[in-house]
Amino acid sequence: MEKRESKLASLHLADSGFLFDPYTGLTYGLNETGLAVLRWLRDGLAPAAAAERLAREFDVPEPTARADVQEFYDKLGQEGLLWTR
Amino acid sequence: MDKISFAVTGLNATDNPAPGIAVIRAIRSDKSWQGRAIGFAYDSLDTGVYDPALCDRVFLIPYPTEREQAVLARIEYVQQVEPFQVLIPTLDAELTCFIRLRHELGPMGIRMLVPTEEQLAMRSKAQLGDFARAHDIPFPLTLSLTSPEQLGDAMYQLGVPIVVKGCFYEAQVCHTLEQARTAFFSIAGRWGLPVLAQMYQPGEEYDICALGDRTGRLNGAVAMRKLRLTDKGKAWAGITIRDAELLDLSRRVVEGLKWTGPMEIEFIRSTKDGRYYLFEINPRFPAWCYLTAGAGLNLPSRYLKLALDENVAPSLDYRTGTIFVRHATDIICELDVLEALTTKGEVSRG
Numbered sequence: 499m500e501k502r503e504s505k506l507a508s509l510h511l512a513d514s515g516f517l518f519d520p521y522t523g524l525t526y527g528l529n530e531t532g533l534a535v536l537r538w539l540r541d542g543l544a545p546a547a548a549a550e551r552l553a554r555e556f557d558v559p560e561p562t563a564r565a566d567v568q569e570f571y572d573k574l575g576q577e578g579l580l581w582t583r
Numbered sequence: 584m585d586k587i588s589f590a591v592t593g594l595n596a597t598d599n600p601a602p603g604i605a606v607i608r609a610i611r612s613d614k615s616w617q618g619r620a621i622g623f624a625y626d627s628l629d630t631g632v633y634d635p636a637l638c639d640r641v642f643l644i645p646y647p648t649e650r651e652q653a654v655l656a657r658i659e660y661v662q663q664v665e666p667f668q669v670l671i672p673t674l675d676a677e678l679t680c681f682i683r684l685r686h687e688l689g690p691m692g693i694r695m696l697v698p699t700e701e702q703l704a705m706r707s708k709a710q711l712g713d714f715a716r717a718h719d720i721p722f723p724l725t726l727s728l729t730s731p732e733q734l735g736d737a738m739y740q741l742g743v744p745i746v747v748k749g750c751f752y753e754a755q756v757c758h759t760l761e762q763a764r765t766a767f768f769s770i771a772g773r774w775g776l777p778v779l780a781q782m783y784q785p786g787e788e789y790d791i792c793a794l795g796d797r798t799g800r801l802n803g804a805v806a807m808r809k810l811r812l813t814d815k816g817k818a819w820a821g822i823t824i825r826d827a828e829l830l831d832l833s834r835r836v837v838e839g840l841k842w843t844g845p846m847e848i849e850f851i852r853s854t855k856d857g858r859y860y861l862f863e864i865n866p867r868f869p870a871w872c873y874l875t876a877g878a879g880l881n882l883p884s885r886y887l888k889l890a891l892d893e894n895v896a897p898s899l900d901y902r903t904g905t906i907f908v909r910h911a912t913d914i915i916c917e918l919d920v921l922e923a924l925t926t927k928g929e930v931s932r933g
Contacts, residue, residue: 510903510904518822518903518904519824520824520825520903520904521824521825521826522787522808522824522826522852523787523789523807523808523810523821523822523823523824524808582827583828583857
């Protein structure tokens with residue numbers, strides 16, 4: 499069975515929101531909330547906990563934060579940014 | 584490092600640059616290196632000849648396709664007037680000549696890292712599929728064609744579009760039988776038969792610069808994703824990356840071939856299934872190999888040490904996210920360089 503490991507720790511993430519995936523060489527731009535959420539995920543927060551923190555720190559209604567974080571998390575997965583293959 | 588003087592071929596940097604200039608720049612960037620850099624040029628207008636920061640001395644040498652003994656005689660002369668210890672051939676077309684000359688060059692005190700002729704043949708376009716299959720390395724299905732009449736069956740088997748490739752160089756993506764026939768005649772006319780028909784794999788291109796030691800084991804490798812291509816598909820900008828799967832595939836290529844010396848391994852990561860497909864192996868440093876020095880794993884410098892049988896521990900330790908961008912510029916020079924090369928066949932720059 500193939501070994502799948504988290505990629506989050508190895509992503510290059512700058513304060514400007516510039517994101518570089520060292521596995522693929524692809525680059526991305528994140529806005530302020532995307533940057534914050536990705537950092538929390540990288541620090542080990544689960545998406546639900548990241549949504550709670552987003553709601554708290556950015557004054558966003560919790561249902562909105564949950565939906566947005568889930569959408570963002572799914573997008574990270576689609577882009578192959580969460581796990582090694 | 585003791586003083587090591589070396590000679591490098593491939594000094595012509597056009598829009599399809601030869602690797603010699605990058606090799607010299609990489610070695611010069613190694614602060615521990617001392618010695619002289621000698622350029623072997625095939626033409627008095629090879630661009631690298633005119634860069635005053637590159638070669639200490641340049642010699643014109645005969646084309647290796649003319650006569651191996653003429654090349655040897657020229658190197659014997661150079662060794663008398665400008666002794667050097669290591670030779671780094673960087674062009675595909677000259678490699679067979681230098682492989683054949685290695686038994687003469689060794690006793691002259693000139694060391695190289697080159698494969699055998701058999702290993703060279705195993706990575707040729709015509710045999711690469713067999714090698715990949717034998718070592719379980721993904722490779723696009725490829726058919727060897729000797730007649731344009733075979734193109735219809737090839738398109739049926741491979742799907743559309745197909746890639747029509749020359750046995751040495753050139754590839755064209757063809758969407759119709761007519762396009763494929765035109766490409767077949769054009770490529771066969773330039774490069775001869777067989778012509779190869781390959782399944783098209785859309786995806787991102789990744790290149791590896793790898794170096795095998797004298798026992799055919801991987802000594803170092805740097806992986807790069809192409810960021811910008813020329814109209815010939817050559818990398819004009821790239822960024823170092825690290826994917827364990829890609830580096831493992833590269834190790835299997837080098838060690839499967841038991842390769843001694845540098846090579847460029849080209850993969851496509853398919854957008855269809857996400858797998859890396861091997862599609863080409865070039866038996867030399869790539870023109871972008873200065874990036875290996877920039878990323879902290881200077882493979883041309885390692886070549887020098889390995890060629891002299893120094894102990895160099897294998898390493899894959901380099902920085903990801905290091906970028907190269909090629910930059911075409913003009914060099915202004917006086918007439919004396921051209922004069923010296925055309926009248927004496929050599930010029931001293933330092």
